[in-house]
Amino acid sequence: MDQSVPDTPSGPASSPSSDTAVTLHVCVTCLAGEDRETMPRAGRRLHDGLVAALRRQADPPGFRIVEAECLSNCDRGCSAALSGPGRWSYVYGDLSEASVDDLLAGATRYAATADGLVPWRERPLIFRKGVIARIPPSIQERVT
């Protein structure tokens, strides 16, 4: 529940080499069923694993990774979201450190689209199974 944590996302973009508009938001406060005292938290481990994997990539990413505090999907955390101007936004759940490679691949495909709509068969399994919700772009942002 998002009333228990600060409402303002924190942390700098974790991919300083990327200056694109597409963002992969990663909830760093997610417990994912673990004890509240477990540190680092599951969401933080997912975030840090993504950043480390991104740094190992030779090509610059088409998106940036940004820390978020609660995406209000606590029952199915860890959680991440993809958004960008003119694009559908997506929230994904049931993620873990094992999702790092698929999450980066999915974000790369998302960033390569103009509207955020990756063909179903090209979506990683974690995106097909773990989609929590999606939101259309604003009409004035929409790519036609």
Place this chain on the structure above:
Amino acid sequence: MDQSVPDTPSGPASSPSSDTAVTLHVCVTCLAGEDRETMPRAGRRLHDGLVAALRRQADPPGFRIVEAECLSNCDRGCSAALSGPGRWSYVYGDLSEASVDDLLAGATRYAATADGLVPWRERPLIFRKGVIARIPPSIQERVT
């Protein structure tokens, strides 16, 4: 599941008197557990109820209502989402025609904020109980 329906949102803004940037997206394809042959669908009835209620209001709304086809929250439909530039976006589920008044009140409060963050106690119960997920604004959009 969003693979079964067109990916492009349809329909004009249903509140032509409003030209603001805040949008209440309403899934008009939601079945909400009803038979697929039931017409109009539960999501369509919710949308039309919202539009009719909005037209009865004396004051112009601070948001527009836009039809969406699938917000990928089929297990907990009917579904709606609130979004606007510089604001957190929210997806809500477990909605029905009985939610019309609360949904309009919540959307009005959301539109009155700069960042989409309505204080917890001012949120309608359907927003507190039915939040499915939320997505931070893009950094470049964020109001500081």
